[in-house]
Amino acid sequence: MTSIRNVQNTHISEQLRQLHGALIDIVSVMNRPQRDEAMVRAAGIALDRALFPLLVGIERLGPIGVVEMADRVGRDHTTVSRQVAKLESLGLIERKGNATDRRVREATITAKGKAMTDLVDAAREKMARAIFASWDERDFEELVRLMRKFADDMKRDVSGDD
Amino acid sequence: MTSIRNVQNTHISEQLRQLHGALIDIVSVMNRPQRDEAMVRAAGIALDRALFPLLVGIERLGPIGVVEMADRVGRDHTTVSRQVAKLESLGLIERKGNATDRRVREATITAKGKAMTDLVDAAREKMARAIFASWDERDFEELVRLMRKFADDMKRDVSGDD
């Protein structure tokens, strides 16, 4: 192995560590005393901390079953089963059996639930616009493109050899 | 407001939604049955699920106090206090009072703890290299740069008006 190659490898390792650090910071901010929850609470609605990611996920990915959702959030399917049931009883989502596979009971967001995620989305967008206000357009577009690409390749890789 | 401006605003909103979607996917993968934990478990060591993010955080950010760490992970400081105490009793971190402020007991990773995070880091780097194998160098460098910038601006913004 040439020393040039070593340098490059070292450089990539450093870059990867940088990237991981940035991801930690981002997740850290997203974890803050649950900004979303605080938001909604301020709007007069209360929702258990644990239910929020699920509601958002169902809005984004629905109709979606319990198992797939559990895989997404990294929790046991029984845990998610209970939480989804709670969201249903609150009228924030509804479920109906899938036509072709009657084992799955797909969850979809209701108007009431959507009203809630819309509030949160608006708050998030406002925050995001503040963050990107000082960015030039090229960088912004590039971030979106590369982040999307990264997420896709990550998913592909994980499902591939796992 | 001109219609051109509307189009731009709509475009940005779409981009932001894209970005948020990508972030959800990324966090989703990072949440998988705790890849890290599974890794370490495979290496013969067992560590409570909840302790892992803290150990990694202390390795990255240490020396660091309980309150700041709690802020990072979005948990109550009392919860983190107990978890850090557990990490200490396991010999994975150590703590010493800060010289100038004797209220804080800063946590630092030990050799034993470092050995553990090194294992995980190696696994993560391997995974990351697989993901980026098909990327051209420019895109990769740009992703790192922009992600770091994004994380920094995000932090700045949050601490600013919160």
Add this chain to the structure above:
DNA sequence: CCTCAATATGTGTATTGTGCACATAATAGG
């Protein structure tokens, strides 16, 4: 120098969240 609000850490205790063992229903493939 003294007082008091603010900050960092920690303990007791009740509640919530979570996973495992297990069960049922439906599907898919010999």
Add this chain to the structure above:
DNA sequence: CCTATTATGTGCACAATACACATATTGAGG
């Protein structure tokens, strides 16, 4: 048809978490 696999769900014990409260220290004013 059987049988292995998959999706969902319940009972239960335990882990994780937050709230109320306590102690020690700091720092800013008076």
